Amino acid sequence: MSVLAEDYILDLQKRAERGELIYIGQSLKRIDDLEKVLGSPVYTNDLIPKNTLYAKLVLSRYPHAWIRSIKVSKATSYPGIRTVLTYMDVPGINESAAIVPDRPLFAREKVRSTGDIIAAVVAEKESRAIEARDLVEVEYDPIKPVFDPMEALSSDAPKIHENGNIAKHIRVAKGDVEKGFNDADLIVENTFRTQFQDAVPMETETAFAIPKDNDRILVIGSMQSPHNTQAGVAKVLGWPLERVEVIQAVTGGAFGPKSDETPIDVASIAAIGALKTGKPVLMSMSRKESMIAHTKRHASVIKHKTGVKSDGRLTASKVEIYLDGGAYASLGVLVIVRATFHANGPYEIPNVLNDGYKVYTNHTYAGSFRGFGAPQAIFAAESQMDEIARKLGIDPLDLRLMNMLRPGKRTSTGQLMDDSCGLPECVDAVVKSSDYRRKVAEYSSQNGKVRRGIGMAILHHGNALGPEGNDYAYVHLSVDKRGTVHLGTGLTEYGSGAISGIAQIASSVLGIPVDYFTIDRPDTDRHKESGPTVASRVTAVGGNAAREAALKLRERINAVASKLLACSPSKVKVVDGYAFSEDDPKKTVSWEEIVKEAFDANIELNVVGYYMAPRCIWDESTGLGSPYNQYTFGAAIAEVEVDTETGIYRVLNYHVAFDVGRAINPKNVIGQIYGGTVQGLGYGMMEELVHINGQVVNPNLKDYYIPTSLDIPDKLVPIIVEKRGAMGVYGAKVIAEPPIVLPAPAIRNAILNATGGSVNELPVTSEKVYKSIEH
Amino acid sequence: MSDMLIKMKVNGVEREVLIDAEDRLLDVLRDQFGFKSPKEGCGTGDCGLCTVMMDGKPILSCITPAFQARGREIVTLEGLNDDPLMKRIETSFRDHHAAQCGYCTPAMEIMGYNLLKNVKKPSKDEVKEAISGTLCRCTGYYDIVDAVYDLGGNE
Secondary structure, three states: OEEEEOOHHHHHHHOOOOHOOOOOOOOOOOOHHHHHHHOOOEEEEHHOOOOOOOEEEEEOOOOOOEEEEEHHHHHOOOOOOEEEEOOOOOOOOOOOOOOOOOOOOOOOEEEEEOOOOOEEEOOHHHHHHHHHHHEEEEEEOEEEOOOOHHOOOOOOOOOOOOOOOOOEEEEEOOOHHHHHHHHHHHHEEEEEEEEEEEOOOOOOOOEEEEEOOOOOOEEOOOOOOHHHHHHHHHHHOOHHHEEEEEOOOOOOOOOOOHHHOHHHHHHHHHHHHHHHHOOEEEOOOOOOOOOOHEEEEEEEEEEEEEOOOOOOEEEEEEEEEEEEEOOOOOOOOHHHHHHEEEEOOOOOOEEEEEEEEEEEEOOEEEEEEOOHHHHHHHHHHHHHHHHHHHHHHOOOHHHHHHEEEOOHHHOOOOOOOOOOHHHHHHHHHHHHHHHHHHHHHHHHHOOOOOEEEEEEEEEEEOOOOOHHHEEEEEEEEEEOOOOEEEEEEOOOOOOOOOHHHHHHHHHHHOOOOHHEEEEOOOOOOOOOOOOOOOOOOOHHHHHHHHHHHHHHHHHHHHHHHHHHHOHHHEEEEEOEEEEEEEEEEEEEEHHHHHHHHHOOOOOOOOEEEEEEEEOOOOOOOOOOOOOOOOOOOEEEEEEEEOOOOOOOEEEEEEEEEEEEOOOHHHHHHHHHHHHHHHHHHHHHHHOOEEEEEOOOOOOOOOOOOOOOOOOOOOEEEEEEOOOEEEOOHHHOOOOOHHHHHHHHHHHHHHHHHHOOOOOOOOOOOOOHHHHOOOO | OOOEEEEEEEOOOEEEEEEEEEEEEHHHHHHHOOOOOOOOOOOOOOOOEEEEEEOOOOOOOOOEHHHHOOEEEEEEEHHHHHHHHHHHHHHHHHHOOOOOOOOOOHHHHHHHHHHHHHHOOOOOOHHHOOOOOOOOOOOOOOHHHHHOOOOOOOO
């Protein structure tokens, strides 16, 4: 028995009243960051064995060409080169494709972009591999390329794949859009364009492979979804899954591209190289390789036609989205689904017709990236709202208040909003925080060359996978002899703190401090497949699985504790690692004592929790139904100062509120708001991966600008709103992606407010601002 | 490509190492000496993640030839983990959730350390300036700035 001070026992009793919520809503420290702040060797490239060989890529020189021949003999005989890998070396299926089987791992007869991989040179030293790759001789017969998604749709455009240039089309059709336009007093039409954005995870895609036990292979790498990588490597090797073990090393940022096809590329190339040479092989992309070869955020052309009454009521919205998909489908065939579902913004509109196309071009391919189609869709939708407000002479806030989603309203797919719709609260919070009304009045009469403006953007964001797949997860908990709880899952951590968050959930259910937890590295040999770690789903979905696991474990723990406490298991409470009976709280036993007793009695403390989100029902032909179980809502207001003579502007402050259902760890939520907002500022203000004739001309961090610490607004005010969601654990909604969506339209609208100039193309550079102003 | 034998002091210990003229200091520190805290984020001197101290000043080890370290003193984060100021920085980073993916963290901590060694109570703008050559894609910098700023003036 433990001897505890009396007031501490009183405190335990009091806290026991919160039950399994005891640590929910607390900004606990992350449990995975000690090794990070110490600079410990935990990332993929830190872990390679001494005798590892290095692989470097040969990428296509042309954006569209037939391959006449590939000759590797000169490269192979270069000093220090062990082997050169091409399609001829693929023992299984030469394919690295997420959904649509349109992308070979190594190009064979045709290249469709300059990101296509021709060969990999494997050498004892990385510098030798870099030198020798120029010696791989490839003869090409160039084909006429197509780079514009609109041109790619025309019947005489060069065919990039045999089945034509539409990778995916999806439609949302509600009501009668023509009738809606007839009912309108005003029709507003605009075309918006957005650019390719690179995710720039600070660690590039990397993996190494080690031959193991004669007939197996171990891959350790940087990735979001180890089981997807396992399946991809097994396919390329022609092996059953069981012979491939994949472990996710600590991952230095991901943001989506590391859930798409590139992690499979690097893992597969390392694996083929390791099997061919019998040595460990590291395939680590340089920044340049990564920026050319991995998936980007799709560039887009988005056409809006909106009908509105003179009082501001929306009657109809017709949206066409053309995503420049680059050469391959990737997860982009799901990106277009999310973009099309969110294309009208968070408004109730009686008549809607959205057509979304992911179009093949000869650009390097686009795919998964934080926001997953929402940043493009909401930039266009929210810019369109301010254009409408301007034409009607209504304040943009009032136009939104009149039309936006609230409990009782319906989305474009007809999904009914219940009490969990916290959009009005988010709008209210940022309007107050920014002093919006006063500032609008103040800025309406400016004359000088430097002018201020204020603008807003709002969103709904369908949670987790919804139409993108089965939304399930497993979480393993096992307690060792010392009482440490090992949390393992096929879901991964790559910076957000979400796995720390689900440990916090398990700790809360068990009543032990989160310091008792340790996170095991995700390992396909040890952890069940849990779906991809995408769509910000770890906390909401994985948290439910963690809760299920902890409830199972608690049952076993309470049974053991009840024996030690001589009470019924239903009377056992555990708080702060101490168990006591409700009826006799002065008598306590510690977690360690319970665990020891369980081991002595041979009671197994290994459990697996499982959760599957309810199925989302919607009609594929009309898009109508409820494609998501719940929504996150958000509102942002940006204030800018613009020099109208140069177009140079800066963001003075940014107020942003998100309805996250329930903040499991508020500090982590704010971390996501900060990080997503700044990545969104980059998208809105400066970032653009530029292709010229199919070549990426700025695949480096000198010419591709991401925000530095000097580019962030002095004042960023994050606000948390909590309206419980139906699906997420304890009502939690997703937060990792929504913050990246709002900065671009909010800033664009603030500049419109300041100058009267509309910039309908991202990024909003000073040059575009200058040109948008009437001089 | 002739090998050369050079001496340098790394994290307090005199070391001898055989290098090629083309070898980067970053690779020598990571591969020869096993100090993995400096990271490669770009390889072109643009991101700052390979930052280490050379004779007390931060340098970019990915664009520094290893031979330039001959006779110099190099300190990586591993060599500062027992330093009282660095310990406080590390604790502050944890308190502020300033390490998300953690890949930029060693470089950020070194830049914070270098600032606090030279400026006892920096302003937020001075902190932002000090870390402006080090890129982070996760945090939006706010928590990193606060983690360093909050230590200013505290002994």
